Amino acid sequence: MTVTAVTTQKPETAAQEVGAHRTPTQVLQELEAKAPKESAKSRKVLSEDRKASPVLVNLLRIAVVVVVFGGWELGTRTGHINAFFWSSPSRIFAKAQEQFAAGTFWGDIAYTMTSSVVGFILGTLIGTALGLSFWWSKTYAQTAEPFVIMFEALPKIALAPLIVLVLGVGIDSKIALAAALVLAIQALNAYSGVRTVDRDIIRMMNSLGASRMKIFRSVVIPSTLPWIISGLRVTIGLALAGAIVGEFIGSSQGLGYRIMYAGSVYDIALVWLGVFVLAILSVLLYIVVAFLEKRLGTQLSGKK
């Protein structure tokens, strides 16, 4: 049907083009004649910023937690869930009391936190510097671009055994893995930022006789920062993942090591404890980064 419509329409439009010149008014009138008749229904727009009741939301959240953990506990007690493989909330809680009292667990937390945070900072700094450096030369930037993209696309986790082999089972290899995951993303983020620097602002700076260095410092860096900052929330999670994988491969400390070890001796409660602690840590890091992002964001855009 559409095919015939097109074929019949063609000569028609051609005839119109050949025909007399049409004024804009005529064009609009003809368009209106062809347009489908609107039915007389007008919509009521739902407000985009209508709010959910915070009390209700919090109650529902608590309900979800109670149902999941309650069901889990109940399931293991009634034998519907195999407590050997799945453990149970009460056992995990008991395990937590035991582990935190013993003290080694704190050391593991500190170890994992250190390697992820240091890796995160290193990766952010190096990645940002790399991305920003592309501003200085188009030849250099275009030469490097495919390699950076390749490194970004590569599952860097696959390099973990190699990195642990080269840098050893100490904290260096964990930091390096965390940094590698962060670095690639931030380099591309910074490069995207560099490419969107307003060319007219650079013209304005040039008209003042500013040096390349001055333009870099006063225009390129500040206008790239939002790109870096918006990447931080994603990369903090990656840094943690990198550190954990490094510990999986070879380590004598850290939450990743602890989880791995617990799994190998069928201490499922300890595995769960490690996972829950990791979840809490990643949320904490996320909150810190989100806070920093908000602070820096308001500073840069100037919107209060």
Added chain:
Amino acid sequence: MAAEIVEEDLGTVATGVAGSTLTVNNVGKSYNIAKTPKSPPEPTPVLQPVSITAPPGELVTIVGPSGCGKSTLFGIVAGLEEPTQGTVEIDGQDVTGTTGHVGYMLQKDMLLPWRSILDNVIIGLEVRGVKRSDAVAAARPLLQEYGLGDYEQARPAQLSGGMRQRAALLRTLLFNRPIMLLDEPFGALDAQTRLQMQLWLLEVQESFQKSIVFVTHDIDEAVLLSDRIYVMRGRPGYVAREIHVDLPKPRDTQITTTPEFTAYKDEVRSLLMDKGE
């Protein structure tokens, strides 16, 4: 008030508050433009050779249709682009293709969104290496004078369009070159603010004796402000006529109703409207 702005020796080219002549000799520009997406780019003139003079303390206006090459000409005078032919001279010195000699206000305000208004208006002095305390001391009274005193710590996003343009103009003024290029500085303003700004520019020009070259689409504005008007036509553009406006200065809005004023307006309008060669 502006006397405290620090003078700096730029060697060959005179700097300072007033007293330089800008001469544009037969400046023309071609860009390599592909006519169709497939054809190879070929040199296409966007500006035919034009000659323009702005003597010390004169306000010179360029009026012309959109696309005739006015911004291109400004880019060349500011040293941001090389002309295909011709030279740009300041007091007889060839400055073609070099930057930093003129204060240039682009068509958009180009304020840096992450800087406060104060830091935005002193950026030219910052580039020149003026001490921050000196620059701030010069900027404060001017910000105050031109209605931005309460906003010096605000970010550009918090200002109205008119205030942003005033800040951009102030940045150009504070760069403190004897020659200023203003590309449609009041284009985006409402009628009342626009008039205020025009009177302000007359005042600035009166007190600082700068040579100002000004692009506008508004014929009233051109006649009210100018000592001379270059009317451009065509694409690529050329100067169709140079008009000396012999209206008494200082001017205010009353002058706009006089027959002399109307006569100048009619002359410019008929040149712009006349499609034939």
